[in-house]
Amino acid sequence: MFGRRRREESPAVADEVEEVEQVQARESGPWDSGEPCSERERVDLGGMRLPVDPGFEVQLNLAGDHIVGAVIMVGESALQVHAFAAPKRSGIWDEVRDELAEGVKGAGGTAEEREGPFGVELAAQVPADGVAQPVRYIGVDGPRWFLRAVISGRAALDAEAAATLEGVIRDIVVVRGDEPMAPKEAIELRLPPEARQAMEQHAAGGDVPDLNPFKRGPEIAELR
Structure with missing residues (x-):
């Protein structure tokens, strides 16, 4: 009886082992919070730990009163990142990529697939104020999450400028949670926590400097 139960459960167990092995086989990020990752300074945004370096300006994307994404500005370039829930055993980048391409073309722009450092990505020209803006859409399927990154500005065309922002993507940690x-x-x-505390003290009338470097960031072709 014990032996039969083990044989009946073995496919599920094998799937779990295979899934763990796939996660462990990843050689670079973005990382899941349950994985070991490189040590570097990161801003803890709850659902995402965002790498920061001197010269970075960090802004936040809001949906109503909720923070749903972040933007890192470096010189003439910008990186916008959003994390989403995804099915346990399948990625969604193929589907999201098709939706993004359709949306860009529907808005009068162009989009084509190409191979990038994170796999297939979209190279697009997005209309903005009557001018075509070069944009790179990057997607990474993680364990139960999906990270979408949008590179715009100089880094969308300049490989040297892009390398800095690609390094940020590789060091992002996504905290999916169990819910x-x-x-x-x-x-x-x-x-x-430190930014929330500063805002609370400021709202209470305390004499504290403006320690909050975050503000609403620009939405760069927000398509889903």
Whole structure:
């Protein structure tokens, strides 16, 4: 009886082992919070730990009162990142990529697939104020999450400028959490504790400097 039960459960066990092996085989990020990753300074945004370096300006994307994404500005370039829930055993980048391409073309722009450092990505020209803006859409399927990155500005065309932002993507840590979430549901972010404390003190009338470097960031062809 014990032996029969083991044989009946073995396919599920094998799937779990295979899934663990796939996660362990990843050689670079973005990382899941349950994986070992490189040590570097990161801003803790709850659902995402965002690498920061001197010269970075970090802004936040808001949906109503909720923080759903972040933007890193470096010189003449910008990186916008959003994390979403995804099915346990399948990625969604192929589907999201088709939706993004359709949306860009529907808005009068162009989009074509090409191979990039994170796999297949979209190289697009997105209309903005009557001018075509070069944009790179990058997607990474993780364990139960999906990270979408949008590179714009100089880094969309300049490989040297892009290398800095690609390095940021590789060092992002996604904190999916255990709560049930629908596929494509945004993983909500929050201000780090020190920024929240500074804002609360400021709201209470305390004499503190403006320590909050975050503000609403620009939406770069926000298509889903």
